[in-house]
Amino acid sequence: MDWKSEILAARDRIAGHAQVTPVMQSHALGYPIELKLEHMQHTGSFKARGAFNTLLSMDVTAAGVVAASGGNHGAAAAYAAQALGHPAKIFVPELAGSSKIALIERIGADLSVVPGEYANALTMAQSHEVESGAMQIHAYDAPATVAGQGTCFAEWDAQGLQADTVLVAVGGGGLIAGALAWFQGARKVVAVEPETSCALNAALAAGEPIDVSVSGIAANALGARRIGEICFGLAQGMTSVLVLDEAIAQAQKLLWQTHRILVEPAGAAALAALISGAYQPEPDERVAVLICGGNIAPDPLIG
Numbered sequence: 001m002d003w004k005s006e007i008l009a010a011r012d013r014i015a016g017h018a019q020v021t022p023v024m025q026s027h028a029l030g031y032p033i034e035l036k037l038e039h040m041q042h043t044g045s046f047k048a049r050g051a052f053n054t055l056l057s058m059d060v061t062a063a064g065v066v067a068a069s070g071g072n073h074g075a076a077a078a079y080a081a082q083a084l085g086h087p088a089k090i091f092v093p094e095l096a097g098s099s100k101i102a103l104i105e106r107i108g109a110d111l112s113v114v115p116g117e118y119a120n121a122l123t124m125a126q127s128h129e130v131e132s133g134a135m136q137i138h139a140y141d142a143p144a145t146v147a148g149q150g151t152c153f154a155e156w157d158a159q160g161l162q163a164d165t166v167l168v169a170v171g172g173g174g175l176i177a178g179a180l181a182w183f184q185g186a187r188k189v190v191a192v193e194p195e196t197s198c199a200l201n202a203a204l205a206a207g208e209p210i211d212v213s214v215s216g217i218a219a220n221a222l223g224a225r226r227i228g229e230i231c232f233g234l235a236q237g238m239t240s241v242l243v244l245d246e247a248i249a250q251a252q253k254l255l256w257q258t259h260r261i262l263v264e265p266a267g268a269a270a271l272a273a274l275i276s277g278a279y280q281p282e283p284d285e286r287v288a289v290l291i292c293g294g295n296i297a298p299d300p301l302i303g
Helices: 004-013 045-056 073-085 100-109 119-130 143-158 174-183 198-206 229-234 245-259 266-275
Strands: 021-028 033-037 066-068 088-091 111-115 164-169 188-194 239-243 287-291
Touching: 004 045, 004 143, 004 174, 004 188, 021 245, 045 073, 045 143, 066 073, 066 119, 073 088, 073 100, 088 100, 100 111, 111 119, 119 174, 143 174, 143 229, 164 174, 164 266, 174 188, 174 229, 188 198, 188 266, 198 229, 198 239, 245 266, 266 287
Parallel strands: 033 287, 066 088, 088 111, 164 188, 164 287, 188 239
Antiparallel strands: 021 033
């Protein structure tokens, strides 16, 4: 697949629907780090990009759309569907948490909260797709989703990204697949996962996608049981590092204390790799971090 062309087409397609998110430079760790603040995207995460690209590139039936999500994708799918005039059925696991569940409810989607984890919600969504004829918007393992997420990195390049290396948090792999598809080796991309939710790291070690157990403070966003096939295909030979929950929490606090940036654990996971030393840049290496999600729980203003 010509990923560059797909991402550029997606960029044009979603223009005027997705936000252009800001970038900034941080010296919170004592050296310059480029940040892209994708938690300021519609519904608080990068997911709106893939959702809009999917809906705008396909014919949606009267049955509307269906999505399974740990929370952020469900909110983005619901938002994009509402903006484009389509009904949406969203399935989320209980571990999505009250803040993300409330966000989806406020958007107005038909929401079902499923016991267990993301995989359980996906099973329910697939059943609904078969029974209703609704169009599935996959959270991460679909070309339109990956191309949509890739627009984040095309946009960052256009905003003057200088980094040699870009650190990206990984759940199911749609976001980092978009990064790999766009940069294609022009910049080093580093995958960052929690030690307790590490589908990509485990797949790279095993030589194939495998099921992993998921837990920890970022599980409701990064807790995919198995990495997507598209991501796995693009990720061969890449650098993958793991971080502890304690480092993620420390990164959240650092972003708040130094920049008044309030993010969920997943949004701080990539920065945690630098804080903890899981990834150690060379002395002259220029680094960038994608801040991917801001749906912190409990909601600090709504509760």
